[in-house]
Amino acid sequence: MIERAAAGPLRRLVVLRHAKSARPEDVADHERPLAARGRRDAPAAGRALADLDCLPGLALCSTAVRARRTWELAAAQWGTPPPVRFDPRLYHADVPGLLKVIRETPAEVETLLLVGHNPGLEDLVLALADDGLDDLLDQVRAKFPTNAVAVLDWRGATWHDLLPGAALLTSVTIPRGRR
Numbered sequence: 001m002i003e004r005a006a007a008g009p010l011r012r013l014v015v016l017r018h019a020k021s022a023r024p025e026d027v028a029d030h031e032r033p034l035a036a037r038g039r040r041d042a043p044a045a046g047r048a049l050a051d052l053d054c055l056p057g058l059a060l061c062s063t064a065v066r067a068r069r070t071w072e073l074a075a076a077q078w079g080t081p082p083p084v085r086f087d088p089r090l091y092h093a094d095v096p097g098l099l100k101v102i103r104e105t106p107a108e109v110e111t112l113l114l115v116g117h118n119p120g121l122e123d124l125v126l127a128l129a130d131d132g133l134d135d136l137l138d139q140v141r142a143k144f145p146t147n148a149v150a151v152l153d154w155r156g157a158t159w160h161d162l163l164p165g166a167a168l169l170t171s172v173t174i175p176r177g178r179r
Helices: 037-049 064-074 095-102 120-129 136-142
Strands: 008-019 058-061 085-088 110-118 129-132 149-155 169-175
Touching: 008 037, 008 120, 037 064, 037 095, 037 149, 058 064, 064 085, 085 169, 095 110, 095 120, 110 149, 120 129, 120 136, 120 149, 136 169
Parallel strands: 008 110, 058 085, 058 110, 129 169
Antiparallel strands: 008 149, 149 169
């Protein structure tokens, strides 16, 4: 186990994989919309974040249509959504690419929401968490499905201080909407 840095405020990274997408023919991957299930589930992710007291100070979202729509439907569940930055670097990003974007977050942001894609998000959660409550790491290793929400807590003076192994995985939920 890597020892977590104790310097700085408690920070929270909330990782949201986009909701279930459709696969229409002749539509480029970046432009794929949400499927009916995704449109039902994405608002449930917003409600789950509110229930977990994980409303972000800033959201970083992939520019892919399915990620943007997941963000819109989730954020519509909150009274006042936070600022969002749509970043093309989050589309198909690997762990180093995701960390580069995350580390650009202003220091005053204590809770950051990242909306994107697998396998990058699953790999990021596993890279950042040196430990997890209960069997949460095993759950992520087994599967990080669409609309999954992972919450990672860590301490650091700035987001640039976030390093692999520095966080504790405190929650994994898979919010589902009603049919």
